[in-house]
Amino acid sequence: MVTVKVCVGTYCYLQGGQQLAQWRNYVPKHLQDKVTFLGSACLGCQEDTAKPPYVKVGEVLIERATSEKVVEEIEKQLEGNLEL
Numbered sequence: 001m002v003t004v005k006v007c008v009g010t011y012c013y014l015q016g017g018q019q020l021a022q023w024r025n026y027v028p029k030h031l032q033d034k035v036t037f038l039g040s041a042c043l044g045c046q047e048d049t050a051k052p053p054y055v056k057v058g059e060v061l062i063e064r065a066t067s068e069k070v071v072e073e074i075e076k077q078l079e080g081n082l083e084l
């Protein structure tokens, strides 16, 4: 199981974080029951160097998150879990 936290802080929300519901649909169907999507308060961006939107997949923080980056990290972490 992988937890995905999508920042819904104002900065990220305005920069694409509001698409949380759509991002869920980009996860391949065979993986959807292995992923939990949550909204999150600010994940720690710094105003002068921020690269929103931010998404955290497990313990990995992704900046300028896109559905492709998020799904890639989900698949990587789930594959890692299968090797245990």
Ligand code: FES
Residues within 6 Å of the ligand: 007, 008, 009, 010, 011, 012, 013, 041, 042, 043, 044, 045, 046, 052, 054
């Ligand atoms: S507002 Fe999203 S990480 Fe700070």
